[in-house]
Amino acid sequence: MADFSPVELLELFQRAQNQFTDRVDAVGSDQWEDESLPGWTVADLVAHLVSEALWVPPLLAGEPYAEGRFPEDTTDLLGTDPFTGWETAADGALSAFAEDDALMRTVHLSRGPTPATQYILEMTADLTVHAWDLAHATGGDTELDGELVTAALVFAEQLPEDGVPGLFDPPLDVSAAAPPQVRLLARFGRKAT
Template sequence: MSDPTVDQLADVVARTGRLIDGVTTEQWTEPTPCAGWDVRALVAHIVGGNALFAATLSGEAVTPQGYADSAERLLAAFRAPGALEKVVTVPFGEVPGTIALHLRLADLMVHGWDLARATGQRTDYPDDVVEQALAFSRSALPLVRQQGGPFAPSEPADEDAPVLDRLAAFLGRKVS
């Protein structure tokens, strides 16, 4: 499994931003595949996650100001010299910056999948980046679950299903 790059993150951030921009006024209260979250709550979680990771890496206060601002701060924090080697605290423990980058990529793509499902949009994340996130998740998630991480049990998915569906299922989404 190869390590992700900040350029991959920038691409995923932009693609997720386009999904958020595609939400219509009527869709903000629609349910999502994340139990108990409507579209508004899901987008708030995405923005908050960006802000949290940016603050963890940069040492600055968590101050989300909307998706574009949180994305800009996230990318700047990951691009800072030494960020990928730094040990940072995420919600379930201390990890190197490279692992934090893996986590953020997987989270953005799965929540982008959630958002697309809830709003009738299509995702266009690169399959190679999703494959990388799936391989990482398969290796790391058992440890996260042992520590009480926030992931639902994996759901079944056909091995010939699109890779993003397989990632979403692995992280607890019903894909059928």
């Protein structure tokens, strides 16, 4: 893993949250049921990231991942105002990561113990790729923050060559000379258009 300091990781995570927040704020009231990914609506995509953000505080507090802790239903996760639902969960995640020794901890994910520095980098990559997914689905700004793309590529390079079933799609073939954003999206099974 590239050497990111805890301060750099926290800053990247906050920027990734802000980038995603801008895309959520731009979703039109008639776009929430549009398809964002195969089998997912725009609302489902935002709810997925709400769920991930809700998990940050308990995981950093040392609690293990356990099914059923938070609602799984999109409507329950987003409530009546999806933007506020996202912002509330995002604020809680950022506050948890910003605690004094949070990035020195180990979190217990479903796949096993993971250093918090790896966890925040994974979350940053997920937010970055899903910001593109959301913008792509809603006709928004699909240009991603270049530094976030670079950080997300650091995480992406650690993934198995065939992806991670149920978490990350297998990569698409692209030229090593392709722009970083194109390579990042391809690494997560997306074709930049």
